[in-house]
Amino acid sequence: MLATQVEVSNGTLNIINVGIEFFEQDDISVALGLSDPLLVGVDYLWINATTIQFQNTAHSPGGLVPAGVEVILRRHTKNDDMYNTYDGGAPFSRLTLDENFNQLLLLSQEFSEGLGLDGLRNDLDMNGYRITNLGNPQTATDAVNQGYVSDLVEDAVAGVVGGYGFFQQVGAGAVPRTFQDKMRDAVSVKDYGAVGDGVTDCTLQVAAAVQAAYTNSFNLHWPDGTYKVSNNILNLHDVKHTGRGRLLRGADLFRFDPLIETNIVYADPAGSLLNDGLTAAFPRPSLESACNILINYGPVLDGTWIVQLAAGTYSGTFTFPANLASRNPVVIRGPQQVHPANPTAIVDGGGAQPYGVNFLGNNLVTILDVWVRNFTTFGIVAQDFTTLNLVRVHATDVPGGPCIKMQQGRFYMTDGRAARGQIGCSFISGTTFTLASSAGTPGTGTIINNNTQAGVQAQEQSSGHVDNCYVDTNPIGFQCVQRSRVHALGTTITNSVTAAVRCYMGSDWFNNGCTLVANSTDELLYTGSIEAQQYQSNIASMRTPIDAAFITHTGTAAATVVKTYNNVWAANKFSNSTKTMRVRIVGTLGGVAGNKNILLKLGGTDVYGFTIPAAATGDFIIDGVMTSLGATQQTFSASAIVNGAVPQVSCGARGLAAITGAPLAATITVTLVSPADSVSIRTVEIFVS
Numbered sequence: 168m169l170a171t172q173v174e175v176s177n178g179t180l181n182i183i184n185v186g187i188e189f190f191e192q193d194d195i196s197v198a199l200g201l202s203d204p205l206l207v208g209v210d211y212l213w214i215n216a217t218t219i220q221f222q223n224t225a226h227s228p229g230g231l232v233p234a235g236v237e238v239i240l241r242r243h244t245k246n247d248d249m250y251n252t253y254d255g256g257a258p259f260s261r262l263t264l265d266e267n268f269n270q271l272l273l274l275s276q277e278f279s280e281g282l283g284l285d286g287l288r289n290d291l292d293m294n295g296y297r298i299t300n301l302g303n304p305q306t307a308t309d310a311v312n313q314g315y316v317s318d319l320v321e322d323a324v325a326g327v328v329g330g331y332g333f334f335q336q337v338g339a340g341a342v343p344r345t346f347q348d349k350m351r352d353a354v355s356v357k358d359y360g361a362v363g364d365g366v367t368d369c370t371l372q373v374a375a376a377v378q379a380a381y382t383n384s385f386n387l388h389w390p391d392g393t394y395k396v397s398n399n400i401l402n403l404h405d406v407k408h409t410g411r412g413r414l415l416r417g418a419d420l421f422r423f424d425p426l427i428e429t430n431i432v433y434a435d436p437a438g439s440l441l442n443d444g445l446t447a448a449f450p451r452p453s454l455e456s457a458c459n460i461l462i463n464y465g466p467v468l469d470g471t472w473i474v475q476l477a478a479g480t481y482s483g484t485f486t487f488p489a490n491l492a493s494r495n496p497v498v499i500r501g502p503q504q505v506h507p508a509n510p511t512a513i514v515d516g517g518g519a520q521p522y523g524v525n526f527l528g529n530n531l532v533t534i535l536d537v538w539v540r541n542f543t544t545f546g547i548v549a550q551d552f553t554t555l556n557l558v559r560v561h562a563t564d565v566p567g568g569p570c571i572k573m574q575q576g577r578f579y580m581t582d583g584r585a586a587r588g589q590i591g592c593s594f595i596s597g598t599t600f601t602l603a604s605s606a607g608t609p610g611t612g613t614i615i616n617n618n619t620q621a622g623v624q625a626q627e628q629s630s631g632h633v634d635n636c637y638v639d640t641n642p643i644g645f646q647c648v649q650r651s652r653v654h655a656l657g658t659t660i661t662n663s664v665t666a667a668v669r670c671y672m673g674s675d676w677f678n679n680g681c682t683l684v685a686n687s688t689d690e691l692l693y694t695g696s697i698e699a700q701q702y703q704s705n706i707a708s709m710r711t712p713i714d715a716a717f718i719t720h721t722g723t724a725a726a727t728v729v730k731t732y733n734n735v736w737a738a739n740k741f742s743n744s745t746k747t748m749r750v751r752i753v754g755t756l757g758g759v760a761g762n763k764n765i766l767l768k769l770g771g772t773d774v775y776g777f778t779i780p781a782a783a784t785g786d787f788i789i790d791g792v793m794t795s796l797g798a799t800q801q802t803f804s805a806s807a808i809v810n811g812a813v814p815q816v817s818c819g820a821r822g823l824a825a826i827t828g829a830p831l832a833a834t835i836t837v838t839l840v841s842p843a844d845s846v847s848i849r850t851v852e853i854f855v856s
Contacts, residue, residue, distance in 0.1 A: 170242045170277040178234030181227075185217045187242050188273065190266075192216075198239045199226055244273040354385040356394060356412070363392020363412060370396040373414070380406045389413075389423050403443040404460045419446045425470025432457045435477035450477065454499070454514060454524075455485045461497065468493035473813070476501040476537065478511035484520045484542075489527040495816045496556060496806070500535040503811055506559050506582035506605070507614055509538055516542035523562070526553045533558065533806070533814060540564045546588065550574040557583050558605075558808060569593035570618070573600065578631070579790060581605050581808070584614045591615035591622045591641065594651075599747065600631030605788055605811065607753040607850045609657035609682065612636045622660075625651035625674070632854065633658050643667075644686070647674035647696070654699075654854070655681045663687065670696030714851040721757070721845035726764075726838040729846075735853055736769050736823070736831035746795040748855045750774075752835060754848040756784050756809060761840025765789060765807075770831030772823060777807040777815050781840070785810030791817075799824050 172187050174180065189195055192213055196204040205211055210226055211219045221227040232238055301312040334349040335341050354376065357363075361372040373396050380387040381402040389412025396416050408423040415421075422428050431445075434457035438450035444457055451457040457474045464472075465488070472493065478501065491497075501512025514523050514537065523539040526532060528551030538561040539546045546562035546569070549555045553576040560580065562570035565588035571580070572593045578600040585591035592615060594600045602623070604612025612635040615622040622641035623633055626648035634656040638644045644660035645653050647670040654677040660667040663686040668676050670692050677699040683689045690698060720729050735748075750767055759781050766776030767789075775791050791805025801821040806814040823831075833853060837846045 170273070172240040174238045174240075176232035176234055176236050176238060178231065180221075180232040180238065181230050182214070182218060182220045183238060183240070185219065185240060187240060188269075189242050190244065190270065190273075194242050194244050196241050196243060198241070199232065200237050200239070202226075242273065242277060244270060244277060246274055353388055354380050354383075355388045355390060357390060361394050363390060363394050365393035365395055365415060367395060368397055369394050370398045370400075374398075374400055377401070377403055377406055393420070399441070399449040400443050400445075401441060403445075404463050407463065414445065416446050417448070421445045422470065423464070425472075427470060429471040429473060431473045431475050432460050433475050433477070434481070436479040436481055447475075447477070453483070453485070454481050455483075458485070458487055458497075458499070461491060462488045465491050468495075468497065471495045471498065471816070473498040473500065476512040478502050480513045480515050482515055482517065484516065484522055484525065485514060486525040486527065487530055487532065490529050492529055493531050495818065496531045496533040496554070496814075498533045498535065498813060499537065500813065501537050504536050504559055505811075507584060509561055510536045510559065511538075512536060513538045513540065515540055518564075519543065521545070522548050524548070526550070526555060528552055530554070531804075532556070533816075534560050535811075535813070536560070538563070539570075544568040545572050546570040546585075548572045548574075549576055549578070552576055554804065555579070556806060556814075557581070558814075559583060559811065561586075563587050565589070566619075569624075573598045577792065579603070580613050581788065582612055582811075584616075585622075586614065586616050586618065588618050589620045590624050591618045591638075593624045594626070594629040594631065596627045596629065598625075598629040598631070599749075599792075600625070600629065601749070601751075601790070602631075602633045602636050603751070603788075603790075604635035605753070605786055605808070607635060609635050609680075610637045610659045614639070616640050618642075621646040622663075623653065624648070625653055627651065630654075632656065632852075634852070638663075638667075643669050644683075645669070645676055646671075647676060648672060650674055652676065652699075655679060656852075657681065659684070661685045666691040668698075669693075672696070675699045715849065717847065717849055719845055719847040720837045721839070722842050724839050724842050726836050728834045729837050729848060730835040730851055732833040732851070732853060734830040735833040735855075736825075746855070748793045748853070750789075750791055750793075750833070750854075751850075751852040752789040752848060753787070753850045754846060755786055756844075756846060758841065758844030759784060760843045763840070763844060763846050764836075764838040765846065766836045766838070767791070768834045768836060769823060771834075772821070774821060775803050775805040775817050775819075776836075777805075777817065779807065779809060779815070781844075783809040783812065793821065795825065797825075801825075 174183055197211055198204045210224050211221050214220050221230050221232060223230045303315050304311050333343045334346055335343045356373055356376040359372045359376040361369040373394055376387060377400055386407045386409055389408060389410035391411040393413045393415050411424055413420050413422050421430055433444050433447045433450040434454055435450035438452040440452060440456055442449040442451055444451040444460060461472055501510050504510050516523055518541045521543050522545040523542045524547045526549035530553045533556040535558040540563045542565050544567045546565045555578050557580040559582045561584040563586045569590040570585040570588035575596040576598055578598060580602045582605050602613045614637045616639040618641045621643040622638040624646045628650050630652035632654050636658045638660045640662040642665045644663045644667040647653055649672045651674045656679040659682045661684050666688040667683045667686040668690050670676060671694060673695040675697045718729055720727055756763055761781050763779045767774045774793060787809045789807045791803055793801050793803040795801055799822050801823060803821060804818040806816045808814045
């Protein structure tokens with residue numbers, strides 16, 4: 168005997184005989200399928216104690232149950248009280264006892280059927296009661312408890328392995344992804360336990376994060392903080408980094424996204440390609456491997472980047488990363504030397520390599536205290552709008568070509584040497600160049616000697632300065648070809664076998680106090696070429712007279728104009744993209760009580776200036792170029808070198824009107840924080856081309 172009766176309608180079902188034993192009609196519920204129970208007196212009527220009849224309703228149109236629909240009758244015997252009760256001392260009756268025992272039997276049937284023991288139904292009406300002390304499910308069909316469900320929800324929200332949470336991006340075509348997959352779009356060093364407090368050693372954690380990013384080709388994010396490490400980090404620069412975090416090892420701080428800060432990469436011939444190069448204890452083995460690190464932080468480098476070379480010989484050639492741009496010059500430097508001593512950081516080709524140091528284009532680089540030697544075709548070669556600044560750099564022993572060659576770019580060389588090549592310095596295709604002396608006195612600057620064809624060669628509309636240099640024992644000291652020009656100040660040209668100066672095809676040179684001695688011929692001028700000093704009335708003035716009037720400013724903290732040059736900037740003379748203005752200031756700093764500010768102005772408008780730290784003393788050079796972009800737009804790039812130290816650099820934009828107005832004066836203003844300090848200015852040059 169069952170507690171549930173099921174009939175399947177054939178479409179003509181109107182009356183059902185109830186085959187379930189029950190006590191009262193209210194104990195029976197009727198439902199069609201899994202729908203809510205039907206209402207007695209509305210959906211169906213009791214004809215007699217064992218027969219019901221369906222009425223004409225939406226459930227049974229015309230009083231007939233639709234074909235295929237299950238009619239389910241279920242008994243719900245009351246369980247809150249017995250049908251019969253007994254007062255104390257009352258006699259027992261077999262009839263009442265049987266009725267109560269039948270009630271218990273019916274309840275037992277309903278409970279067993281609810282548990283599915285008869286296989287008919289698997290639902291159990293708990294009538295508001297709870298199941299307590301239920302364990303966690305073990306199979307897919309087990310019941311679950313509240314704690315288990317809470318854990319699942321927490322896993323889903325947290326996105327852990329096995330979590331059930333999903334994420335879907337906005338927009339057409341977006342597909343659902345698990346939280347776990349979504350969160351792995353970015354990898355952070357903090358995912359591996361790194362603490363950016365600058366105190367906790369995170370070497371193992373950082374190494375694990377780098378390896379995970381490297382292995383899975385992820386970017387690695389560094390949340391703002393200082394991550395201290397004590398050992399080399401393998402594959403550090405093979406990963407793309409994001410974020411403002413910093414890596415600290417010893418006293419060296421490396422920033423993955425520098426803005427105005429400085430990063431140093433170290434190289435040593437005894438280094439290893441497995442080293443990260445962030446400290447001198449873990450250097451890269453070559454100049455090229457050190458510079459290649461910079462590629463990962465480009466294509467435009469912010470901040471200032473320095474490649475620090477230890478003393479020693481670096482074999483082979485070096486090509487700077489092509490088209491790697493930078494906000495400030497990339498600095499490559501060896502141990503500082505005193506001119507004219509040879510630098511101790513040496514790039515050596517062994518007489519077999521074609522070139523030593525190569526810049527392919529759009530690079531902005533300063534090299535200090537490096538010796539490039541023993542190459543077959545070029546020592547240092549640069550082209551295609553590279554700006555190259557050499558300080559105490561030697562390029563020697565290039566039997567098959569120029570020691571230094573610059574094509575279509577800007578070149579500066581202070582206190583260097585170009586010797587024992589075919590040509591000392593070769594400038595081609597509109598190059599602007601300057602060879603100079605930090606001391607600013609005749610014969611103390613760059614040395615160009617013992618070359619087999621020429622000391623300095625300018626061709627194809629190249630022009631520039633050779634100031635206070637020493638040009639010795641070259642067949643030709645200066646050679647100018649195809650409307651090119653050399654302006655020479657205080658330079659000595661001596662022991663030239665062919666001529667001190669030779670000019671072809673409408674070229675000229677300006678002899679500004681040079682010494683030409685012991686040459687077979689001083690000048691050979693062909694096809695319209697001239698010595699500009701002899702014919703100044705025939706050409707436009709290109710340069711203000713050299714100001715060598717020594718002046719010292721001290722005793723006041725007020726901003727003071729110490730030099731004035733009138734009519735430097737004339738209307739319509741600086742309004743197209745072919746025009747440049749170079750200003751070079753040479754002098755000496757005295758005292759260490761406070762900072763010194765040196766500022767160049769045009770008509771009262773700042774062009775460029777530098778605040779030199781209090782501790783910096785000795786000789787200084789400020790050298791800058793302003794380039795016209797149009798009628799009211801200019802850019803500038805300038806550097807300041809104090810006593811041969813690493814240069815300060817500055818670059819940016821200006822907006823001076825260049826086509827109207829009265830001529831402007833250039834002024835040099837000095838401001839001392841401490842009146843006890845001093846700034847002396849020895850020479851000033853202003854060159855417009």
